[in-house]
Amino acid sequence: MTVPIDVVLPCLNEADALPALLAALPPRYRAIVVDNGSTDASAEVARRAGARVVTESRRGYGAAVHAGLSAATSDTVVVCDADGSIHPAAFDALVAPLDDGTADLVIGRRRPTVRAAWPLPARAANVVLARMLRSRTGLPLYDLGPVRAARRLPLLGLGVDDRRSGYPVEVVLRAHRSGWRVAQVDVLYHPRIGRSKVTGSLRGYVTAVRDTRRRLAEAGR
Incomplete structure (x- = not known):
């Protein structure tokens, strides 16, 4: 019997992207x-x-x-952007290290399919922030990533309290402090469908960078 996996899709005005994304979910994944x-x-x-x-x-x-995550019921969960930039075909590669016991948290490392998929300002900011994260933790992470997989209850048990754009980096920091094995796997990164809430607006971009830097600075202290 195939064990179901819940896929958490944070969504803000993604009506255009959702049909294709949800239709592409492999059978064992529940949106x-x-x-x-x-x-x-x-x-x-x-x-x-x-x-x-x-x-x-x-x-x-x-x-x-x-x-x-609070609404999910599966043992393993995937968290992914709902904008169509990550195809659900990538999910099995994220879950595999959890299933074989080699990792506790797996983060997707974006590999753009075309240059336009990842605008240069966002990519440059990610390089800087990932470097800061490596310096704080020693983890070989090169992308904060829009998709990750973990066991649901331990993930909730980390006690992550950031409710804005600093959430992904706080997950990594708390996981590292808790002795989790953190892995990164390549995922294809496609042009998103619709306008980005982060790179598509100056306010969204600045907010995301500020929240992430704040969490990293707190870790440094």
């Missing part, structure tokens, strides 16, 4: 779309496609992820 204040038809589109929809009124990436 939990966390509607984080969408003003389009994201929730309706997700329900029509068979996904479970959770509403999180508090805006922020970390708030949406936490709501999804």
